[in-house]
Amino acid sequence: xxxxxxxxxxxxxxxxxxxxxxxxxxxxxxxxxxxxxxxxxxxxxxxxxxxxxxxxxxxxxxxxxxxxxxxxxxxxxxxxxxxxxxxxxxxxxxxxxxxxxxxxxxxxxxxxxxxxxxxxxxxxxxxxxxxxxxxxxxxxxxxxxxxxxxxxxxxxxxxxxxxxxxxxxxxxxxxxxxxxxxxxxxxxxxxxxxxxxxxxxxxxxxxxxxxxxxxxxxxxxxxxxxxxxxxxxxxxx
Amino acid sequence: xxxxxxxxxxxxxxxxxxxxxxxxxxxxxxxxxxxxxxxxxxxxxxxxxxxxxxxxxxxxxxxxxxxxxxxxxxxxxxxxxxxxxxxxxxxxxxxxxxxxxxxxxxxxxxxxxxxxxxxxxxxxxxxxxxxxxxxxxxxxxxxxxxxxxxxxxxxxxxxxxxxxxxxxxxxxxxxxxxxxxxxxxxxxxxxxxxxxxxxxxxxxxxxxxxxxxxxxxxxxxxxxxxxxxxxxxxxxxxxxxxxxxxxxxxxxxxxxxxxxxxxxxxxxxxxxxxxxxxxxxxxxxxxxxxxxxxxxxxxxxxxxxxxxxxx
Numbered sequence: 001x002x003x004x005x006x007x008x009x010x011x012x013x014x015x016x017x018x019x020x021x022x023x024x025x026x027x028x029x030x031x032x033x034x035x036x037x038x039x040x041x042x043x044x045x046x047x048x049x050x051x052x053x054x055x056x057x058x059x060x061x062x063x064x065x066x067x068x069x070x071x072x073x074x075x076x077x078x079x080x081x082x083x084x085x086x087x088x089x090x091x092x093x094x095x096x097x098x099x100x101x102x103x104x105x106x107x108x109x110x111x112x113x114x115x116x117x118x119x120x121x122x123x124x125x126x127x128x129x130x131x132x133x134x135x136x137x138x139x140x141x142x143x144x145x146x147x148x149x150x151x152x153x154x155x156x157x158x159x160x161x162x163x164x165x166x167x168x169x170x171x172x173x174x175x176x177x178x179x180x181x182x183x184x185x186x187x188x189x190x191x192x193x194x195x196x197x198x199x200x201x202x203x204x205x206x207x208x209x210x211x212x213x214x215x216x217x218x219x220x221x222x223x224x225x226x227x228x229x230x231x232x233x234x235x236x237x
Numbered sequence: 238x239x240x241x242x243x244x245x246x247x248x249x250x251x252x253x254x255x256x257x258x259x260x261x262x263x264x265x266x267x268x269x270x271x272x273x274x275x276x277x278x279x280x281x282x283x284x285x286x287x288x289x290x291x292x293x294x295x296x297x298x299x300x301x302x303x304x305x306x307x308x309x310x311x312x313x314x315x316x317x318x319x320x321x322x323x324x325x326x327x328x329x330x331x332x333x334x335x336x337x338x339x340x341x342x343x344x345x346x347x348x349x350x351x352x353x354x355x356x357x358x359x360x361x362x363x364x365x366x367x368x369x370x371x372x373x374x375x376x377x378x379x380x381x382x383x384x385x386x387x388x389x390x391x392x393x394x395x396x397x398x399x400x401x402x403x404x405x406x407x408x409x410x411x412x413x414x415x416x417x418x419x420x421x422x423x424x425x426x427x428x429x430x431x432x433x434x435x436x437x438x439x440x441x442x443x444x445x446x447x448x449x450x451x452x453x454x455x456x457x458x459x460x461x462x463x464x465x466x467x468x469x470x471x472x473x474x475x476x477x478x479x480x481x482x483x484x485x486x487x488x489x490x491x492x493x494x495x496x497x498x499x500x501x502x503x504x505x506x507x508x509x510x511x512x513x514x515x516x517x518x519x520x521x522x523x524x525x526x527x528x529x530x531x532x533x534x535x536x537x538x539x540x541x542x543x544x545x546x547x548x
Contacts, residue, residue, distance in 0.1 A: 014323075018325060078321030086339060087311045
């Protein structure tokens with residue numbers, strides 16, 4: 001079996017071995033459900049736009065919480081030493097943990113399909129393309145935030161510190177597009193480009209543009225690469 | 238089997254390991270001694286590819302740590318200091334995970350063998366955080382030997398255990414040492430003396446002694462100390478020392494009808510026969526005569542103590 005897959009399986013099992021994953025998932029689904037259901041009959045449209053509006057906000061807490069322990073705990077308890085002396089390299093460790101986090105997010109998203117079923121039963125003229133794109137966007141956004149969470153988890157030995165730093169990074173990336181009017185015009189384009197919300201909105205509108213894909217994929221790759229490098233530097237310190 | 242060449246490790250300005258050179262032969266049980274902070278764990282971590290040397294190299298068989306870390310890691314079983322474990326997992330899950338990562342094929346059979354060896358029966362399905370320290374240590378050892386490695390490295394495997402547990406773990410180590418090249422890192426001298434064929438003592442990142450326990454002791458034994466218990470008076474003992482020449486009386490105490498004597502002389506010649514003959518001539522009754530060995534502790538303290546405390 002692929003080594004990253006073994007790590008991912010172990011981490012995923014670890015999530016469900018403690019109540020933490022259940023609590024996080026329940027909160028995720030409660031919030032998502034509330035914000036989806038409450039405006040449903042008011043807006044009277046059969047789409048998941050309200051869901052796609054709230055999930056990125058829930059992500060801001062959800063993903064840092066899911067990823068904060070991944071590396072920092074291994075460092076603080078010393079298990080990193082056992083892990084790193086297995087015949088495995090740093091890339092496989094980080095990728096394994098990344099997939100575990102993404103899988104947990106995927107499980108959360110899987111449960112939100114109940115909302116899709118609701119509008120399929122109640123609504124008419126459903127734009128399945130837009131919904132499909134929205135989910136793709138949520139997965140890409142989850143991947144980006146997971147890689148950021150992994151990166152901050154590799155910085156600190158303390159999960160709480162890791163949580164706070166990754167929360168600030170993802171919050172910045174999320175909020176920046178709403179604050180563009182504070183930014184000098186010549187920088188506005190740049191800040192708009194680095195804002196995760198901007199790219200997510202484009203995708204969830206039903207347009208998958210390569211620009212947006214490149215943003216998510218390269219951003220995720222960058223933070224994964226940084227995490228791997230951080231994990232490797234322990235050897236040279 | 239394992240060759241360290243000019244090994245250096247710096248932590249910032251601190252030189253933890255300073256040009257180490259030694260070889261560990263196949264099948265050897267090596268005791269790696271040194272005071273805390275001497276660089277033992279750092280050296281071990283470089284052998285296990287957890288850290289990379291600042292300078293120098295380590296080769297294991299034909300492989301070296303810079304080019305073939307993965308291959309080397311496959312050959313080594315390692316129990317790190319403080320025995321870190323995934324405490325939220327069960328023993329079974331943890332060993333299963335180890336087996337998967339290590340690519341152990343016949344896991345069921347290995348689990349049985351390892352459980353027999355490490356005495357894990359009855360705790361396999363338990364969660365690791367419910368286990369006692371001794372059992373946790375066994376789980377750590379089981380993890381280290383699960384893939385039947387050629388080289389086994391144990392970093393302070395008995396620290397924090399009670400005397401019974403220490404004895405158990407020590408027996409297990411002796412058992413394992415029969416078939417593997419074993420490095421035992423420790424600062425417990427009796428342990429190393431009881432288990433190891435060869436001892437390397439390091440201090441401040443440098444090798445200060447290398448040899449078997451007996452060799453190390455004899456190199457420190459230029460004066461031989463002999464304890465006697467016999468029927469005589471302290472004055473007569475002084476007379477004996479004067480008559481035999483070059484024997485100093487460290488103490489001579491009367492205890493009931495006997496006198497307890499400590500004698501010391503140059504270790505180049507064994508003078509116990511002379512002493513015995515003198516006692517026989519005087520018709521004293523000799524109850525006890527034995528040579529006192531220089532303890533390994535003495536050797537260790539002499540080699541590693543730094544005047545005015547450690548820098």
